[in-house]
Amino acid sequence: MTRPIILDLTPDAQGMATLFAAVQAPDHVRPVLVLFSGAAAQVATAITQARDLLRQCGVAGVEVHAGSPGALVATHAPAPVAQGAEGLGAQYLVEAIRACPPDSVTLCCSGPLTTLALALIQAPDVRTHLHGVIVSGGALFSPGDATAVAERNIAADPEAAATVLAMGVPVTLIPLDCTARLNADAVWMEGLAPMGVMPASVAGHVHALLAAARTGGARGSGVDISLRAAAPLLALLSPGIFCGHLAHVDVECHGTFTRGMTVARHIGMGGVQPNALVLERMSVEAGRGVLRELLLAGQGAEA
Structure with a gap:
């Protein structure tokens, strides 16, 4: 079965690589909408x-x-x-979800959950069309990357994350604990070298974006960059490389030092009911291998 998917991506090289990878698996997933959220100039370019x-x-x-x-x-x-984009992001999302059959479409979210939260608030009926929402976000036992305790996607809009988790949609959460080592290092980039053989091709362009992101400007050359943007797609295409557990995830929306913090409570104690599947571990090498093969498969992707 080819599953319709919606990609809510970060406007960067990793987001573009994730989109390119997604269109290389037509037997498994079929993108029906792509969204980018972030700084205006970066979004327009993406x-x-x-x-x-x-x-x-x-x-x-x-x-x-x-x-x-x-x-x-x-x-x-x-x-x-x-x-x-004057507030229309949620409207586009609602229309795309409603156009899919019930229990069919999966959202892969690699950025803040603002657009999805607004869509669920404005049109609660879209929940019946969602087969799942896979989110790259949160930090449970590892340090955050926005603050000491908060991961950047959740910290960017804690209220949105809390809203999504409270709406009864099937959420899969991929926290930093799971993806901290999912990076594009020198060895992985060397494996993508065939993509860069034809710089004018779409594969060559994606390769150039990733290489430029690793160059890092003032950060120095060869800096490993995170591939967390691709984690939701990997979890959908290759669930066997992940393992996790059901939990009730809460988002701190008020604390001076803890705003954006995610806390997972195990089910079965005190009447706690799950609201998410938390993926706590993954085979990083397997995940990077799947992503590499998808990207390499797109070398002759031009129509």
């Missing part, structure tokens, strides 16, 4: 790149839009809104 990528790969009918800008609760000055 949208242009993604539309061109899909066109060159011969994938028709997939809309690409900006996700909802900002957070549900503004804690500082509003971020600039990407052109054409």
